[in-house]
Amino acid sequence: xxxxxxxxxxxxxxxxxxxxxxxxxxxxxxxxxxxxxxxxxxxxxxxxxxxxxxxxxxxxxxxxxxxxxxxxxxxxxxxxxxxxxxxxxxxxxxxxxxxxxxxxxxxxxxxxxxxxxxxxxxxxxxxxxxxxxxxxxxxxxxxxxxxxxxxxxxxxxxxxxxxxxxxxxxxxxxxxxx
Numbered sequence: 249x250x251x252x253x254x255x256x257x258x259x260x261x262x263x264x265x266x267x268x269x270x271x272x273x274x275x276x277x278x279x280x281x282x283x284x285x286x287x288x289x290x291x292x293x294x295x296x297x298x299x300x301x302x303x304x305x306x307x308x309x310x311x312x313x314x315x316x317x318x319x320x321x322x323x324x325x326x327x328x329x330x331x332x333x334x335x336x337x338x339x340x341x342x343x344x345x346x347x348x349x350x351x352x353x354x355x356x357x358x359x360x361x362x363x364x365x366x367x368x369x370x371x372x373x374x375x376x377x378x379x380x381x382x383x384x385x386x387x388x389x390x391x392x393x394x395x396x397x398x399x400x401x402x403x404x405x406x407x408x409x410x411x412x413x414x415x416x417x418x419x420x421x422x423x424x425x426x
Contacts, residue, residue: 258303258305258337259275259289259290259303260275262289262290262301262303262335262337262343263275263290265343265373266290266292266377269377269379270294270377271292271293271294271377272292272293272294273290273291273292273293274290274291274292275289275290276288276289276290276291285324286316286317286320286321286323286324287320287324288300288301288302288320288321288324288325288332289301289302289303289335290303290335291328291330293330294377294378297331298328298329298330298331299330299331299332299333300321300324300325300328300330300331300332300333301333301334301335301345302317302318302321302332302333302334302335303334303335303336303337304334304335304336304337304361305336305337305338305339306336306337306338306339307338307339309338309362309363310360310361310362310363311336311338311360311361312354312358312359312360313334313351313358313359313360313361314358314359315356315357315358315359318334318348318351318359321334321348322348331347332347332348333345333346333347333348333376334346334347334348334351334359334361336361336366336370338363338366341363341366341367342372342373343372343373343376344366344367344370344371344372344373345370345371345372345373345376346361346366346369346370346371350369352365405426408422408425408426409422
């Protein structure tokens with residue numbers, strides 16, 4: 249299968265997935281070759297967020313993007329009022345999204361996304377469409393610490409209830425302590 253046909257298929261796959269997730273979405277006709285203007289591959293919005301997406305897929309590693317593609321994406325997104333994003337998909341993986349400024353810039357002024365970078369640092373599809381939110385281990389640990397500071401531990405609760413049961417403290421005191 250030619251890389252153009254495969255790229256077209258992947259773009260349609262992305263459009264369908266965004267549509268199923270509640271986005272109004274359209275695929276630009278031939279992504280710029282049908283017009284003098286450079287257009288992003290996909291435009292998508294959900295009423296709150298609007299995206300201009302340059303979509304790339306690869307069976308190998310890494311994915312390269314021409315510097316001019318990124319410049320055109322940024323220009324279009326700025327003028328359209330959309331957030332520019334680069335969507336990448338490696339074979340047997342889901343879509344991952346990046347702001348163009350988060351991509352590695354080569355010495356020649358082009359851009360590169362490696363598969364391991366996409367999996368580690370990219371925004372996955374579920375997070376991109378708002379179904380989930382990525383949380384680092386550090387953030388999760390901090391949240392757990394915050395919760396444990398706000399809630400009395402089981403032994404303290406047991407002691408308060410035992411004191412109430414014995415009549416040592418009033419209902420109001422027990423509620424305040426809990």
